[in-house]
Amino acid sequence: MKSFVIFKVGDTFPSLSAQLGDFDRWIINGIGPSTLPVTVVDPRTENALPDMDKVAAAVVTGSHSMVSDRAPWSENLAAWLRSAVEENIPVLGICYGHQLLAHALGGEVGYHPDGIELGTVCVSRTKAANDDPLFGGLPDEFPAHVVHRQSVLRLPPGAVRLACNDFEPHHAFRAGEIAWGVQFHPEFSADAMSGYVTELTDASKPGALPRDSISGQVRATSEAASLLPRFASLVAKRMDAQA
Template identity: 60%
Template sequence: MDNHRPHPLVIVKLGDTHARLRKRRGDFEHWIADGLDSQTLPLLVIDPRRGDTLPEPDAVSGVVITGSHAMVSHREPWSERTAEWLAQVVAHGTPVLGICYGHQLLAHALGGEAGDHPQGIEIGTVTVTLDEAAATDPLLQGLPAEFPAHVVHLQSALRLPEGAVRLAGNAHEPVRAFRVGTNAWGVQFHPEFDAETMRGYVDTLADDLKARGTDAAALRDRVAETPTAAALLGRFARIAEAHRHA
């Protein structure tokens, strides 16, 4: 029997949601923790922006990188430090899931490129279309070929790292999901968002969307629940739990 405390499943917090949403519903790390629902691994939230020390790769069971309202291409010092650490974590084989900003940062950390999406902001509930490679992917296998997911982003992973496998994409967003190696994934959507959170983002950004010529009310009406996307957090937790016992 293993009496040692297991290494934590780490949520690396790189951003905060809007203040109004945070007051009502909590923040990224709370939504992610709810979705992970790990029964065997302790959760640890680390915020490099405030100077938290990033743990050694062999001291964690898995890593989730949150979204952020910052931009990867701005190369903030805390972001670049996290990118250097991420490369070490991936090299060690520790399971990683990058969400939105985390997806883009993972691509950047491993030699790809993140930057502005040529068509500007994408927001609302969209359809994720899986590639053939997803059929044998440990995180995505068995999911429907298409499923809804929530998005809000200005930047994208414009170029994947060498050797990365694209797992999902479509005409608007060529890389919705990718994997590097056997245990590191990025997703350009938010599995931690529910429909109320997504509507909150549309409402908060309504004036900006209007200025860009986007009908926020129509976007809001199309927001739907996304149970398949949400299930990815629990799937990732199972991968981290299995890695801990490997």
């Protein structure tokens, strides 16, 4: 049976993982019950990436690493994602995964000229999102959790821009028929977002951000969170159609 693969490309802060688990667990919880087996793959430590014919869909987590560093493991995963899109395998990239997917397909990734976006912010759908199978059911504006210093500065050729805000013009895009990238974090709970704000603005730690770096006060983000079960539902329907 094909697996729902989660590429775990980073780790949250130890203080958060001790309380809430790590990125892969947040995504599994967000997806909810699934008829597909879930396989977690860490490309930073595992040499071989999954064979395409064994993958029903792939989600790429966030990371504290930077796509522009071009780490060998990251470039290997980028090549895998490029092939997955060519094979029409459903893909969802989150934050780092969003940026890596864009890089893999010919977009440009780098540091955002205005620095960090941190907290819970308002994200707006574009008109193109109205007919998108993943974003079409969302409201025109919705709150979403964010923490990122790098962004997709230029979308890949042919990509469809799906969401944005005043800070980030490329909060979501679709490449091909069934591959998406989202800069915001649908897997973050309010507790996880609050934990990031606390960690990054802790004045006792080197490099702490000032409190006025927070882009928006933490609040519930049920609409953004709905993207994970929506994606899982699209994958399940696709598998049923191929059976």
